Amino acid sequence: xxxxxxxxxxxxxxxxxxxxxxxxxxxxxxxxxxxxxxxxxxxxxxxxxxxxxxxxxxxxxxxxxxxxxxxxxxxxxxxxxxxxxxxxxxxxxxxxxxxxxxxxxxxxxxxxxxxxxxxxxxxxxxxxxxxxxxxxxxxxxxxxxxxxxxxxxxxxxxxxxxxxxxxxxxxxxxxxxxxxxxxxxxxxxxxxxxxxxxxxxxxxxxxxxxxxxxxxxxxxxxxxxxxxxxxxxxxxxxxxxxxxxxxxxxxxxxxxxxxx
Amino acid sequence: xxxxxxxxxxxxxxxxxxxxxxxxxxxxxxxxxxxxxxxxxxxxxxxxxxxxxxxxxxxxxxxxxxxxxxxxxxxxxxxxxxxxxxxxxxxxxxxxxxxxxxxxxxxxxxxxxxxxxxxxxxxxxxxxxxxxxxxxxxxxxxxxxxxxxxxxxxxxxxxxxxxxxxxxxxxxxxxxxxxxxxxxxxxxxxxxxxxxxxxxxxxxxxxxxxxxxxxxxxxxxxxxxxxxxxxxxxxxxxxxxxxxxxxxxxxxxxxxxxxxxxxxxxxxxxxxxxxxxxxx
Numbered sequence: 001x002x003x004x005x006x007x008x009x010x011x012x013x014x015x016x017x018x019x020x021x022x023x024x025x026x027x028x029x030x031x032x033x034x035x036x037x038x039x040x041x042x043x044x045x046x047x048x049x050x051x052x053x054x055x056x057x058x059x060x061x062x063x064x065x066x067x068x069x070x071x072x073x074x075x076x077x078x079x080x081x082x083x084x085x086x087x088x089x090x091x092x093x094x095x096x097x098x099x100x101x102x103x104x105x106x107x108x109x110x111x112x113x114x115x116x117x118x119x120x121x122x123x124x125x126x127x128x129x130x131x132x133x134x135x136x137x138x139x140x141x142x143x144x145x146x147x148x149x150x151x152x153x154x155x156x157x158x159x160x161x162x163x164x165x166x167x168x169x170x171x172x173x174x175x176x177x178x179x180x181x182x183x184x185x186x187x188x189x190x191x192x193x194x195x196x197x198x199x200x201x202x203x204x205x206x207x208x209x210x211x212x213x214x215x216x217x218x219x220x221x222x223x224x225x226x227x228x229x230x231x232x233x234x235x236x237x238x239x240x241x242x243x244x245x246x247x248x249x250x251x252x253x254x255x256x257x258x259x260x
Numbered sequence: 261x262x263x264x265x266x267x268x269x270x271x272x273x274x275x276x277x278x279x280x281x282x283x284x285x286x287x288x289x290x291x292x293x294x295x296x297x298x299x300x301x302x303x304x305x306x307x308x309x310x311x312x313x314x315x316x317x318x319x320x321x322x323x324x325x326x327x328x329x330x331x332x333x334x335x336x337x338x339x340x341x342x343x344x345x346x347x348x349x350x351x352x353x354x355x356x357x358x359x360x361x362x363x364x365x366x367x368x369x370x371x372x373x374x375x376x377x378x379x380x381x382x383x384x385x386x387x388x389x390x391x392x393x394x395x396x397x398x399x400x401x402x403x404x405x406x407x408x409x410x411x412x413x414x415x416x417x418x419x420x421x422x423x424x425x426x427x428x429x430x431x432x433x434x435x436x437x438x439x440x441x442x443x444x445x446x447x448x449x450x451x452x453x454x455x456x457x458x459x460x461x462x463x464x465x466x467x468x469x470x471x472x473x474x475x476x477x478x479x480x481x482x483x484x485x486x487x488x489x490x491x492x493x494x495x496x497x498x499x500x501x502x503x504x505x506x507x508x509x510x511x512x513x514x515x516x517x518x519x520x521x522x523x524x525x526x527x528x529x530x531x532x533x534x535x536x537x538x539x540x
Contacts, residue, residue: 017443018443021443021446022446024446024449024450024453025446025449025450025452025453027453028449028450028452028453028454028456028457029452029453029456031453031457032453032456032457032461032462033302033305033462035457035462035463035467035468036302036305036306036309036325036462036463037305037309037313038467039462039463039464039467040306040309040310040313040315040321040463041309041310041313041314041315042308042309042310042312042313042314042315043313043314044313045308045309045312045313049305060449161281161282161287161290164291164294165290165293165294167294168293168294168295168296168297168298168301169293169294169297171297171301172297172298172300172301172304176301177301177305178301178304178305178308179308184308184312186304186307186308186398186399187398188398
């Protein structure tokens with residue numbers, strides 16, 4: 001696990017330009033949404049756009065550097081090495097997650113710094129609640145990335161098309177830039193229920209409550225419990241899915257097929 | 261005619277590449293999902309901000325951001341295609357088959373961009389249509405977008421007039437991919453983000469600080485979106501003809517610059533032997 005995390009960290013911090021490259025979309029999209037809030041006179045909600053920019057950094061990392069990673073590793077011939085090594089695949093995935101989170105932190109910090117410097121968003125935070133919520137949101141989000149990575153193994157290059165299909169709708173449903181749950185949500189109840197199945201939705205809702213409405217850990221406890229349960233369930237799901245796909249791949253002889 | 265043939269062949273290859281990985285109907289539908297979701301996100305922010313903030317919810321304002329968000333996504337989704345066509349071609353060893361021909365790779369990238377333009381135009385307009393009905397239903401309002409043969413014709417003309425600008429941007433981005441094999445996969449994010457901020461897609465460029473607001477105003481993509489709004493929103497005060505003129509003039513300048521940079525990069529990449537290098 002540590003070895004895989006170090007590889008990811010080295011790949012980012014060994015080439016500092018990666019930090020600049022990775023922050024592009026989160027910074028610019030956050031800036032655009034913040035200016036939109038500003039332009040329509042909703043200055044008190046500019047913070048939502050900055051928070052959205054932070055979390056889209058991690059969501060992008062989950063999608064493109066977790067979910068797709070094994071598929072790309074397979075194309076490069078690395079996946080066979082993972083399988084033949086004594087390390088467990090789950091440990092490798094957890095290592096990738098830890099490395100991915102640490103590697104994305106600079107990008108998230110830059111989003112916050114720029115958002116703070118330009119817009120001075122109003123914050124009324126319970127920082128303990130923010131920290132716990134943030135940690136659990138990332139845990140459940142990366143567990144989802146692990147589960148997706150096993151799913152993507154079943155596909156070939158279609159995985160990239162799937163990523164492109166998933167990125168924007170999940171960003172919308174999870175309410176990266178506006179509340180997608182509760183009375184302030186524009187979505188009907190059935191759609192809110194669907195959105196609640198995405199860890200990022202629960203996490204964003206709880207983060208907004210703790211960061212902008214001073215809700216403490218007790219007040220967001222139901223959200224935290226849901227996030228913790230999601231993290232555990234998705235972790236086990238990814239483990240079993242990977243085992244099953246490995247079994248199928250070995251049986252059909254497709255496990256080492258690089259490009260399909 | 262001799263120039264048209266490789267462009268059409270490349271365009272056909274682009275169509276095959278982009279939509280033939282599954283059934284065409286499914287592929288096109290899936291491609292409409294991202295612009296639809298993007299338009300929904302921005303429109304919902306407008307609704308949420310105006311109904312909960314100090315502003316006032318105006319259906320015309322919703323139409324303004326709906327059209328802008330759909331069309332910036334349209335430009336972003338096809339302007340970066342030359343970059344990915346070259347990068348993917350290098351990675352999968354397809355690109356050497358292109359550059360060893362007697363033709364410049366510029367024909368190939370132009371063809372790929374044109375095919376992406378056609379697909380993106382279809383998916384973006386489909387996304388706009390679906391978002392129009394869904395948002396109207398969510399917010400219980402009539403969005404004042406006018407669609408009739410005349411407005412459709414004006415919009416189609418705006419889409420076409422924007423091609424030189426997008427092609428110019430495509431060549432500029434593609435020039436990078438010719439020479440380098442690093443970070444090119446992140447360029448689309450930058451393109452989409454920059455268009456979001458500087459093309460007047462979500463808010464008027466006048467809100468940006470001077471002189472950025474002036475530079476943003478004269479971008480061909482800003483003028484394209486302005487012209488599209490002029491076509492679909494008759495109540496808007498924007499001048500359709502002047503926007504089209506500025507879009508075309510800016511687009512031609514950008515195309516000339518893009519071609520100059522692209523040919524220089526191609527020549528240097530061939531000379532330095534990096535045109536088929538997979539990793540930087």
